[in-house]
Amino acid sequence: MSLPPERAAFYLACLQADSARLLEVGRLGLTSEVPSCQGWTVETVLRHVATVYLHKIEAIRIGARPDPWPPAGLDDRDALELFDETRAAIVAALVEAGTEKPTWTFSPSDKTSGFWYRRMALETAVHRVDAELAHDVVTPVDRALALDGIDEILTLMLGGPWWEEGDTEHPVDATIRITSAGRSWTIRLDATSAAVAAGAEGEVDAEVFGEPDDIFLWLWGRHDLSMDQSAGDDAAVREFRARVAESTQ
Known part of the structure; x- marks a missing residue:
């Protein structure tokens, strides 16, 4: 499935904006509980999204579902530092891969890197809202x-x-x-x-x-x-x- 260049650019812009906002809200406090995800804190959200980014970076790199997963040592990393590092890395991985590189996805009809442009933008938007809910500072998701x-x-x-x-x-x-x-x-x-x-x-x-x-x-x-x-x-x-x-x- 071919992703038009302007749509790819839109997803990257949303991913960058929402991940920046998620990092900003994370700095308001990591221990606040997330009402939309029982048992999660803001730190859990940041670590989850960072791990998702790393998983997709590896999937794009090897063209297959990463196994074994996850890598060791992630729990030892500072959550804010890890998230900031991986949010830059997922954007770089998508840009380097472009939209046509064959890779693993869970879509029956799209097995290209372009699939992950939309999925990562939407993943980030949802979890950005999770962190905002924890601090009662919710902002709208981009309408489109x-x-x-x-x-x-x-x-x-x-x-x-x-x-x-x-x-x-x-x-x-x-x-x-x-x-x-x-x-x-x-x-x-x-x-x-x-x-x-x-x-x-x-x-x-x-x-x-x-x-x-x-x-x-x-x-x-x-x-x-x-x-x-x-x-x-x-x-x-x-x-x-x-x-x-x-x-x-």
């Missing part, structure tokens, strides 16, 4: 990035063949529509499938709508819906959100 993130979580993480064995605690049987900033996704769910289609065709059991930042963070469990952001079967919406959470574990 959040809209792209809605598409990623629905089409890549929720959609696909992952449910064929009925391996879910939330076998919701419903059709849900997500609408934000002029785009819609219609999701047909049952115990063994999750089919995601772009557009607003057909009848649905429930619809969720709102600004990209709100919907993106709700899908990732970092934001609650307000009373006027959904219509239809409330129980189906709750079960849909729980199914999304399963797909991102």
